[in-house]
Amino acid sequence: MTQGLPIRVAGLSKAFGPVEAVTDVTFTAAAGRVTGFVGPNGAGKSTTLRMLLGLIRPDRGSALFGDTQYRDLATPTGVVGAVLDLAAAHPAASARAHLRTVCDLSGHPRSRIDAVLDSVDLIGYADRKVRGFSTGMRQRLALATALLGDPGVLVLDEPSNGLDPAGIVWLRTFLRTLADEGRTVLISSHVLTELQYSVDDLVLIDHGRIAWSGGLADFAAHGTTLEQAFLALTAKETTV
Ligand SMILES: Nc1ncnc2c1ncn2[C@@H]1O[C@H](COP(=O)(O)OP(=O)(O)O)[C@@H](O)[C@H]1O
Ligand SMILES: [Mg+2]
DSSP: OOOOOOEEEEEEEEEETTEEEEEEEEEEEOTTSEEEEEOOTTSSHHHHHHHHTTSSOOSEEEEEETTBOGGGOSSHHHHEEEESSSOOOOTTSBHHHHHHHHHHHHTOOTTHHHHHHHHTTOGGGTTSBGGGOOHHHHHHHHHHHHHTTOOSEEEEESTTTTOOHHHHHHHHHHHHHHHHTTOEEEEEESOGGGGTTTOSEEEEEETTEEEEEEEHHHHHTTSSSHHHHHHHHHHHHHHO
16 A cells, blocks of 8 residues: 555636636545535535546645645556546446456456455356446446556545445445545535545535634534534534
C-alpha cells in the first residue's frame, strides 16, 4: 500500500459558462479517516472530485494529494484509486478479464487481481460475465478496479447509489477497513443520513460552496437529528 496522503483542496472554483458550479471550495480529507462529501444533487460534488483527479481544469484554486497535484503523481493509479462512474467493463467480459485489461493498461501486476476480487467479495464471481452483474456487484467491481494499484487514497463519487441496505452496510464496513489501514477515504453522497454511520468527518457543499466542515460528532451536536443540524448550519451560513 502507498502512504495515505491527505487530500488538500484550497480555493477550488469552476464555472461552466454562467453556471458557477464550484466556488472557493476549501477542505482537507485526512489519512486514516473516512470523509463524507455531502450535498444535494447539483451542489458541485462531482465537479469538485473531477477537478481533484485532473479531469476538469479548475478556474482557480488547487487540489493536492500530500503536496502533489494528481497529474504530477509518478504513478497516479498507484496513489489514488477513484470510482466516479460504474465500472466501464465490456458486458461480455468477465470480472477477471476486465481487471486484467486494466492491469495491463495501468502497469499494475496481474497478481493483484485475486486480492482485489477477494477484498470486495467478488472472488466467487470472477469468471462470470459482467452483463449478469447487479448494480451492487458493478459497484464492487468498480471498487476492485480502483484498488488494483493498492492506493493509499480512495475517492468515491456516490458509491452507494443503487445499493440495497445490505450493500450499504457492506460498503460502510469496507470503507472503515480501508481507513483503518491508514488510507484516506473521500466519499460523496447526496443523502446525509446514509453516511451517518460511515464517516468520521463531514464536508457539506451547497450551491457550489462549502456550508460546513468538521468532525461528525461536532456536526451532530448542532441538532437533535442530522437533518436539523444541517438546516441549522446552512441557515447560519446564509445569514453571514
Ligand atoms: N460539463 C458541464 N457543463 C455545464 N454544466 C455542468 C457541467 N457539469 C456540471 N454542471 C453543472 O454544475 C453544477 C454542479 O454539478 P455537479 O458537480 O455534477 O453536482 P453534484 O455532483 O453535486 O450533483 C450543476 O448545476 C450542473 O448542472
Ligand atoms: Mg454528482
